[in-house]
Amino acid sequence: MHELHDILEAKNYIFSKTDARPTIGMILGSGLGMLADEIENPVTIPYSEIPHFAKSEAIGHANEMVIGQLKGKTVVAMKGRFHYYEGFSLDEVTFPVRVLKAIGVENLIITNACGAVNTNFTPGDLMLITDHINLVGANPLIGRNNPELGTRFPDLSKAYHPELRQKALEVAAKQGMTLQQGVYAWWSGPTYETPAEIRMIRTLGADAVGMSTVPEAIVAAHAGISALGISCLTNMASGILDQPLSHDEVIEVAGKVREKFVNLVKGIVEEL
Ligand code: HPA
Numbered sequence: 001m002h003e004l005h006d007i008l009e010a011k012n013y014i015f016s017k018t019d020a021r022p023t024i025g026m027i028l029g030s031g032l033g034m035l036a037d038e039i040e041n042p043v044t045i046p047y048s049e050i051p052h053f054a055k056s057e058a059i060g061h062a063n064e065m066v067i068g069q070l071k072g073k074t075v076v077a078m079k080g081r082f083h084y085y086e087g088f089s090l091d092e093v094t095f096p097v098r099v100l101k102a103i104g105v106e107n108l109i110i111t112n113a114c115g116a117v118n119t120n121f122t123p124g125d126l127m128l129i130t131d132h133i134n135l136v137g138a139n140p141l142i143g144r145n146n147p148e149l150g151t152r153f154p155d156l157s158k159a160y161h162p163e164l165r166q167k168a169l170e171v172a173a174k175q176g177m178t179l180q181q182g183v184y185a186w187w188s189g190p191t192y193e194t195p196a197e198i199r200m201i202r203t204l205g206a207d208a209v210g211m212s213t214v215p216e217a218i219v220a221a222h223a224g225i226s227a228l229g230i231s232c233l234t235n236m237a238s239g240i241l242d243q244p245l246s247h248d249e250v251i252e253v254a255g256k257v258r259e260k261f262v263n264l265v266k267g268i269v270e271e272l
Contacts, residue, residue, distance in 0.1 A: 001091055001143055001144070002052060002091055002095050002098065003146075004146060004148055004149070006051065006052040006095075007052075007095075007098045007099055007102050008102065009051040009052060010050050010051050010052055010053065010095075010099040010102070011099060011102040011103050013045075013049070013050055013051050014045060014050065014065070014067070014099070014103055015103065017043055017045055017067075018043040018067050020041075020043065020067045020068060020069075020074050021074060021103070021104050022067055022074045022075050022076040022103065022104065022105060023073075023074065023104055023105060023106045023107065024070075024073055024074070024075045024076070024105065024106075024107050024108075024109070024269055024272050025075070025076050025077075025078070025100040025105035025107070025108040025109070025225075026075060026076070026077045026078065026108070026109045026110075026111070026265065026269075027078045027081055027096075027108065027109070027110045027111060027216060028077055028078060028079050028080070028081075028111055029081065029111045029112035029113050029212060029213075029232070029254075030112070030113040030232075030234075030250060030251060030254050031113060031232070031250075031251055031254030031255050031258060032111050032232075032254070032258065032261055032262070032265075033062050033079040033080060034258065034262070035077065035261075035262045035265060035266075036062075036064075036066040036077040036079045038070060038262070038266070039066050039067075039068035039069065039070050039075060039077060040068050040069040040070070041068045041069055042066050042067070042068040043066070043067045043068060044064050044065070044066050045064060045065045045066075045067070046063060046064045046065075047063045047064060047065065047080070047096075048063070050065065050099070052095060053095065053096065053099075054082050054088050054092040054093075054095070062079040062080050063079065063080040064079050064080070065077070065078055065079070065096075066079055070266060070269050071266055071267075071269045071270040072270070073269050073270070073272060075269060076100060076103065076105060078096055078100075081093075081096070081212060081216070082095075082096070083189070083211060083212055084136070084138070084188055084189075084211070084215065085188055085189035085190040085211055090138055090139070090140035090142075090215050091140065091143075093140065093215050093216070094140045094215050094216055094218070094219040096216075097216050097219040097220055097223065097225070098149065098219065098223065100225070101220075101223040101224070101225055105225060106225060106226060107161075107164065107225070107226050107227075107228070107272050108216075108220050108225045108226070108227045108228070109227075109228045109230065109265055109268060109269070110129075110213050110216050110217060110220075110227055110228065110229045110230070111229075111230050111231070111232070111261070111265065112184075112210050112212045112213045112229075112230075112231050112232070113210065113231070113232045113234045113250050113253075113254045114127075114184065114208045114209055114210030114211075114231045114232070114233060114234070115192070115193070115198075115208065115209045115210065115233070115234070115235050115236065115237035115238070115245070116207070116208055116233040116235065116236050116237055116240075117185070117198055117201050117202050117206050117207055117208055117209050117237045118180075118182055118202070118207035118208070119236070119240060121180055121182075121207070121208075121233050121236075122233070123233055123234060123235050123236060123253050124232075124233070124234075124253055124256060124257045125178065125180050125232075125233045126172075126177070126178075126179055126180065126230060126231065126232055126233070126257065126260065126261060126264060127179070127180040127181065127182050127184075127207065127208055127230070127231040127232075127233055128160075128165055128168050128169065128172075128179050128180070128181045128182075128228075128229070128230060129160050129182070129183070129184045129208075129213070129217075129228075129229030129230065129231060130160060130165065130181050130182060130183060131159070131160060131183045131184075132159065132160075132183060132184045132185065132186060132213070132214050132217060132229075133183060133184075133185040133186070133201075133204060133205065133206050134186050134214050134218075135185050135186055135187055135188075135201070135204075136186050136187070136188045136214070138188075139215075139218060140215045140218055140219050141154070141218060141219070141222055149222065149223060150221075150222035150223055150224065151222070154218075154221050154222045155221070156218070156221055158221075159217050159218070159220075159221045159227060160217065160227060160228060160229050161226040161227060161228060163226075164226055164227075164228040164268075164272075165181075165228065167268060167271050167272070168228060168230065168264070168268050169181075170271070171264060171267035171268050171270075171271060172264060172267075174267070175263060175264065175267055177260060177263075177264060179264070180207075180233070181207075182206070182207025182208055183205055183206045183207050183208070184206065184207070184208050184209070184210060184213060184214070184229060184231060185201050185204070185206035185208070185209045185210075186209075186210065186211070186212075186213065186214035186215075187201075187209050187210065187211055188211065189211035190211070192237075192238050192245045193209060193237060193238045194238060194239070195238050195239020195240075196239075197238070198237045198238045198239050198240065199239070201237070208231055208233060208237075209237055210231065213229055213231075217229060228268070230261070230264065230265065232253070232254050232257055232261055234249065234250040234251075234253040234254050235249055235250060235253065
């Protein structure tokens with residue numbers, strides 16, 4: 001379990017590398033890392049250098065923090081994240097969110113690639129996360145609570161901040177982009193779901209399913225960070241179409257909608 005002094009060590013290391021003090025954070029999921037390349041005056045810090053960060057091996061992820069300016073705002077982008085399915089503890093998965101809070105982040109845009117459970121959606125659509133369902137049965141806040149980091153029993157009724165969501169909808173409308181909205185269910189992975197599990201997940205009220213985001217959103221809520229979640233629906237979830245799911249397909253579709261995704265996130269950053 002990470003302690004406050006671990007968080008402060010990571011913060012001090014980052015502050016020793018840059019004078020920039022970002023209040024906007026972004027966690028960039030599969031295929032979106034190049035958004036960080038658009039950050040001006042970038043200071044890049046590999047996760048491996050940051051005290052107490054775990055090391056990620058997921059394909060397609062660069063594993064570095066990029067701090068600089070985007071659309072005139074000082075931002076910090078996490079290029080690559082830690083996943084539960086890689087074997088990291090949820091404490092390791094969410095430690096970066098604690099560090100973002102410590103360096104001054106107030107608004108956090110969490111992105112991911114996920115499967116569409118709602119059959120009205122189409123691969124390549126973007127979805128604003130309105131709420132989540134935690135199907136994993138684990139929670140990053142299990143364990144002793146440090147009241148300096150947040151309250152013991154956090155409220156999650158506004159985990160995906162309504163005002164930020166409204167802004168995202170306005171930006172999407174201004175850009176003439178269709179932005180779906182829905183509930184994201186967290187699946188541990190690394191297997192994709194079975195068709196029966198997808199039917200269950202739909203019955204439970206989810207519109208999309210993926211293997212990230214929820215632990216980070218929980219810790220953001222605990223830390224008092226306003227979070228926004230945006231998903232790229234890269235595929236129809238298991239059993240909807242008569243075809244197997246593959247990571248290649250996920251990466252390919254994420255790549256195709258990259259420009260739309262990047263423009264949406266940049267447009268939102270501009271409004272923050
Ligand atoms: N299920 C879970 N995670 C995913 C999917 C999916 O269908 N697509 C991309 N990430």
